[in-house]
Amino acid sequence: MEKxxxxxxxxxxxxRRVVEKLQGKGHNVKVASRNSSPSFNWDDPETYKPALEGIDRVYIVYYPDLAVPGAYEAISMLTEAAKNTGVEKLVLLSGKGEKEAERCEQVVANSxxxxxxxxxxxxxxxxxxSFFLEPVQAGIVATPMPDAEIPFVDADDIAEVAVQALINDDLNGQTVAVTGPELYKMSEVVEIIAEASNRSIQYVPVTLDQYTAEMRSAGLPDSYIWLFEYLFKEVLTNPSNQEISTDVERVLGRKPKSFKQFAQETAKTGIWSVKEKTGS
Ligand SMILES: NC(=O)c1ccc[n+]([C@@H]2O[C@H](COP(=O)([O-])OP(=O)(O)OC[C@H]3O[C@@H](n4cnc5c(N)ncnc54)[C@H](OP(=O)(O)O)[C@@H]3O)[C@@H](O)[C@H]2O)c1
Incomplete structure (x- = not known):
């Protein structure tokens, strides 16, 4: 029977890409977010059950991150609600190298x-x-941990892997590590974007303290600053996050998209064009 x-x-x-790919294959798909109907809000467990009614398989994207305080409780309650409403499968998006996220993974794995x-x-x-778009448009990207080598992955590849996990049973019980095909430092990806969009973009290494001070002076909330500090300090520098995985190829039978290809395709959309500053 159709799921x-x-x-x-x-x-x-x-x-969004998982929805498009499932719809493209003719599957019945519902979206859950704060703007869906019924509305689904991670901060309000009362909204979990109504969203799950009549659902067989769920792709779970927790926001903002499985490592934040409250995520474990929310994932536990969602999993419980899924069991109670007759859901058969959960596919959880998690982060590579995030120790705190593993507690949430275990909830799903032991469900x-x-x-x-x-x-x-x-x-x-x-x-x-997302968060690096504005700095790229402004022509200056400043981050801490300039030596971290990151196997940036394309959201299309993640979505295709997630769709395979949702519609087939071959990946049941597995942890699939999705990375891109190359490791890049931040300065290198900024250079690739600059070249693809034919403009000059400066990369500036900063200390973690400078970075958080900048976020604080921009008026960003403490929880956001905490998350970014965590992502840079714990996740980017975690050796397991700096490894290339072959899982995308194993699951999809093709190589993952390279950062260069992503940059060339994205530059064509014009999104990285220089943003003129208004005012004096
Ligand atoms: N970005 C990365 O590089 C990266 C890497 C590894 C793992 N991840 C994981 O990916 C996940 C998503 O992060 P992202 O930054 O990429 O976000 P995202 O998927 O681009 O966007 C967030 C989604 O969550 C919804 N949302 C936001 N607040 C919500 C709330 N309170 N309740 C219900 N839905 C809410 C948004 O829709 P509405 O606004 O309509 O509610 C939107 O659909 C996180 O768990 C993160 O750990 C991200």
């Missing part, structure tokens, strides 16, 4: 439901759909 799929975070970077854990490295799309 009903729910994509939590279905308007985000990987979720008794079929499951797949999709552990991703940092996304290419952080530069086109």
């Amino acid at each position: 009903n799929y729910l994509v939590i975070g279905g308007t985000g970077k990987t979720g 008794g439901l079929d499951y797949t854990l999709v552990r991703a490295s940092w996304f290419n799309q952080n530069f086109s759909e």
Whole structure:
């Protein structure tokens, strides 16, 4: 019988692509986010059950990160609600090298439901759909940990792996590590973006203290600053996050997309064009 799929975070970077790919294959898909109907909010467990009614398989994107305080409780409650509403399979998006996220992974793995854990490295799309877009547009990207080598992965590849985990049973019980095919330092990806978009973009290494001070002076909330500090300090420098995995090729039968290809395709959209500063 045809399955009903729910994509939590279905308007985000990987979720939107999972929705499109499932729909493209003719599957029944519902989106759950704060703007869906019924509305789904991680901060309000009352919204979990209504979103899960009638659903067989779920792609879970927790926001902002499985490592933040409260994520473990939310994933535990969601898993419980999924069991109670008759869900058969959970596919959880997790982060590579994130020790704290592993507690959440264990909740899903020990749920008794079929499951797949999709552990991703940092996304290419952080530069086109997320926090590094503005710095790129402004022509100056400053980050700490300049020596970290990151196997940036494309959100399309993550979504394709997640779709395989959702629709087939071959990946049940597995942890799939999704990375890109090469390791890059931040300065190197900035150079690739500059070359692809034919403009000059400066990379500036800063200390973690300078970086957090900058976020504080920009008025960003403490929880956001905590998360970024954690991601740079614990995740980017974790040796397991600096390894290339062959899992994308194992699952999809083709190589993952390179950062260069992503940069060339994205540059063509014009999103990295120089943003003129307004005012004097
Ligand atoms: N970005 C990376 O490089 C990276 C790497 C590895 C793992 N991850 C993991 O990917 C996950 C998503 O991170 P992301 O930054 O890439 O986000 P994202 O998927 O681009 O966007 C967030 C999604 O979550 C929804 N959302 C936001 N707040 C919500 C709330 N309170 N309740 C329900 N839905 C909410 C948003 O829709 P609405 O606004 O409509 O609610 C949107 O669909 C995190 O768990 C992170 O650990 C990210």
